[in-house]
Amino acid sequence: MRALVLRAPGTRPEVEDVELDGPGPGELLVRVEAAGVCHTELHYVSGDIGCPLPIVLGHEGTGVVEEVGPGEAGGPDAVRVGQRVAFTWRPRCGQCEPCVTGRPVMCVYGRVQARSGGLMDGTSRLRRGGEQLHHFLGVSCFAERAVVSRRAVVALPDDVAPTLAAVAGCAVVTGVGAVVNVAAADGSLAGRPLLVVGAGGVGLSAVMGAALVGAGPVVVVDVSADKLALARRLGATHTVDASGLEAAEVVEAVQEVTRGGADVAVEAVGNPATLAQAFSAVRPGGTVVAVGLSSATATVAVPVNELVQQQKRLVGSLYGSANPPVDLPRLLALHRAGRLPLEDLLGATYPLEETADAYDALRAGAVGRAVVLPGPPAAVAA
Numbered sequence: 285m286r287a288l289v290l291r292a293p294g295t296r297p298e299v300e301d302v303e304l305d306g307p308g309p310g311e312l313l314v315r316v317e318a319a320g321v322c323h324t325e326l327h328y329v330s331g332d333i334g335c336p337l338p339i340v341l342g343h344e345g346t347g348v349v350e351e352v353g354p355g356e357a358g359g360p361d362a363v364r365v366g367q368r369v370a371f372t373w374r375p376r377c378g379q380c381e382p383c384v385t386g387r388p389v390m391c392v393y394g395r396v397q398a399r400s401g402g403l404m405d406g407t408s409r410l411r412r413g414g415e416q417l418h419h420f421l422g423v424s425c426f427a428e429r430a431v432v433s434r435r436a437v438v439a440l441p442d443d444v445a446p447t448l449a450a451v452a453g454c455a456v457v458t459g460v461g462a463v464v465n466v467a468a469a470d471g472s473l474a475g476r477p478l479l480v481v482g483a484g485g486v487g488l489s490a491v492m493g494a495a496l497v498g499a500g501p502v503v504v505v506d507v508s509a510d511k512l513a514l515a516r517r518l519g520a521t522h523t524v525d526a527s528g529l530e531a532a533e534v535v536e537a538v539q540e541v542t543r544g545g546a547d548v549a550v551e552a553v554g555n556p557a558t559l560a561q562a563f564s565a566v567r568p569g570g571t572v573v574a575v576g577l578s579s580a581t582a583t584v585a586v587p588v589n590e591l592v593q594q595q596k597r598l599v600g601s602l603y604g605s606a607n608p609p610v611d612l613p614r615l616l617a618l619h620r621a622g623r624l625p626l627e628d629l630l631g632a633t634y635p636l637e638e639t640a641d642a643y644d645a646l647r648a649g650a651v652g653r654a655v656v657l658p659g660p661p662a663a664v665a666a
Contacts, residue, residue, distance in 0.1 A: 461604015
């Protein structure tokens with residue numbers, strides 16, 4: 285099958301013909317229909333965050349189950365051949381301490397998959413000849429097919445569009461979850477000012493989450509006028525074009541709109557400078573929710589006295605602090621009800637052979653969430 289392979293950090297990933305073993309116990313073989321292009325992956329491509337190499341990339345996507353490995357239990361939640369599923373790059377084993385205490389995105393097997401480049405047992409199903417290839421975060425969906433753990437998928441309704449399902453499984457869960465599961469976890473955000481820093485796929489999803497819970501005003505900061513225009517379509521009431529502005533000017537603009545600062549800021553860039561801006565832009569007692577990843581060595585400095593005397597909070601949120609088997613179906617139900625305009629989040633589509641071009645467009649500031657369609661070129665063209 286064809287798959288996008290990264291062989292060394294800082295190099296351009298290329299599509300190669302690779303071999304994929306069949307699913308083992310508790311695993312699924314999935315034909316990939318669509319895969320989202322996530323900015324987080326660029327950190328691994330550049331080497332800012334390490335991963336086992338060579339590796340088949342892709343972690344945000346959806347597909348149709350073609351084969352169920354041995355050991356898959358029956359019952360109402362069983363995955364069947366022919367069913368559409370969304371991939372989740374954090375499995376949910378249901379047995380470790382984070383899973384049983386309600387923090388499934390911290391499942392210990394997420395670290396196993398990330399560090400080993402394998403599936404939940406730490407081994408790979410990917411190879412090229414005698415060379416072992418690795419799975420990216422237990423998924424590797426920039427490929428025609430993927431073998432994944434049953435614990436790393438969420439079954440979806442048959443009528444959900446593959447492109448929407450692909451981005452919902454990562455960007456939307458992360459952005460909406462940061463608002464609903466973290467920012468609004470201790471009370472209502474209705475009528476309270478909320479700031480989103482960064483209008484990429486995750487930041488725009490946070491804007492949709494803010495509109496969903498009735499926050500207001502909803503202020504979005506970015507350096508792209510086109511991204512800010514899309515943010516307004518998705519629910520932003522005010523935008524700040526930070527291109528050419530000093531950090532203090534950005535903070536002043538946000539505080540003016542929010543009459544003293546936002547109650548909550550969602551930082552979706554993963555840049556120490558913008559994270560510090562978000563911290564300055566929240567009012568006393570405010571909370572900054574950090575969702576954007578950076579290089580493995582990046583740090584941020586915050587004023588200690590401001591942290592203490594103004595009782596501000598800076599918290600992290602991985603994957604929207606979500607429970608994907610519960611949250612993802614809910615998000616898709618909200619979309620069907622007209623309350624989450626997911627189709628407006630979508631950007632350009634690319635065939636598998638042009639995935640590296642999609643990365644280039646992302647670096648250059650492309651608007652919306654790009655989606656790769658890994659099917660045969662003739663099928664993509666149709």
